[in-house]
Amino acid sequence: MPSSRPLRADARRNRDALVVAAREAFLAGDAAHVEEIARRAGVAVGTLYRHFETREALVAEVYRQEVAELCAAPALLLAQHAPDEALRTFLLLLVEHAAVGRGMGEALESIMATDSPVFDDARDEMARALDELLAAGVAAGLVRDDVKGRVVLRALGGICGMRAKGWKDDALQVVTVLYDGLRYGAADRGHNAPE
């Protein structure tokens, strides 16, 4: 169905404009009303709804693009850093991503609240990225082997909801604790604690 027909030129243009407009609106933090988004994109609400089932579907699309971008990172990081350092860096990257998602505010929350497959996919993709990093760490004996990426992701999830002033400092501390927790198991098991 997706590519049954290549989508008419003007339609594709409008669709893209809507996603861009939505992202901008979310980042700006204010006025994420469908009317407002449509206006920014230079179309009417009807057009918005032609392309996106619901408002949430639009949010989902924006979010999906964010995630896709983020998930490209692990391969790069592993190529350039030791596994534990790559993991740490990626966690910090997730915090940055949260900073972006933060602008999307409740938009993001509403999508997390739904169990829309779109979001599940995004989560899976993120989890897979983390698994990649964890596996590398485990192989090097630097990371405990009993934790899945999905779990790490959830531990970080709380950061996204935080909106108070000092959220970022706290987020960084969360990463520290989490990072240590992930390595602790490996060290605890004792055999070759890294120098």
Added chain:
Amino acid sequence: MPSSRPLRADARRNRDALVVAAREAFLAGDAAHVEEIARRAGVAVGTLYRHFETREALVAEVYRQEVAELCAAPALLLAQHAPDEALRTFLLLLVEHAAVGRGMGEALESIMATDSPVFDDARDEMARALDELLAAGVAAGLVRDDVKGRVVLRALGGICGMRAKGWKDDALQVVTVLYDGLRYGAADRGHNAPE
């Protein structure tokens, strides 16, 4: 202002009924509309609004009561368990609490989204409870001393938003990693350790 007048008998009764009705509605998961809550409480919406500024204010009140109940735990736990065990148990308790809050669904999220002082207070109270536990752990040399309760709380926060099937198992794993991360620093300073 609070106790300028003791609040008329029927008014107090209605107010309490509303909180109870709201809690039930949230736990039931369905129909958290103000009309529905008012009906359950046997009053009209106008009455609801006489007692609570907004729908969110009502949610806040329910949540506050949950929190207050939860925050009574640390003192008890410390009296009966070693500091690290008390900490671990409390973390697990937080997960249970999340299970309750989960029923409140987006109601809870909407209140987190606001920077209503009510929720800040709740968070402070929880953080204080955690600080109490952490301090005991630090004093016993079982827990790292560079992490505030607020940070732990945020790390756990992500659990609340999770609604997928296996959320609870994941939540428990998050607690494990977090718990180890909290102890790791102490071990780091105490014994041999990576890096």
Added chain:
DNA sequence: CAACAACCGGAGTCCGATTCACCTTATGGA
């Protein structure tokens, strides 16, 4: 370039939160 399918517009519908003008009824003093 005609015919058609896919698009677009935007006023109208739906639904839930919130308000408000007007009754009811505790309550406390005569």
Added chain:
DNA sequence: TCCATAAGGTGAATCGGACTCCGGTTGTTG
């Protein structure tokens, strides 16, 4: 006990924002 009165209660009306729908418009294709 009874009344005055202000605290309380009521629910229809209002408001805001997501979503729908029925023409009019415009790429596309043969």
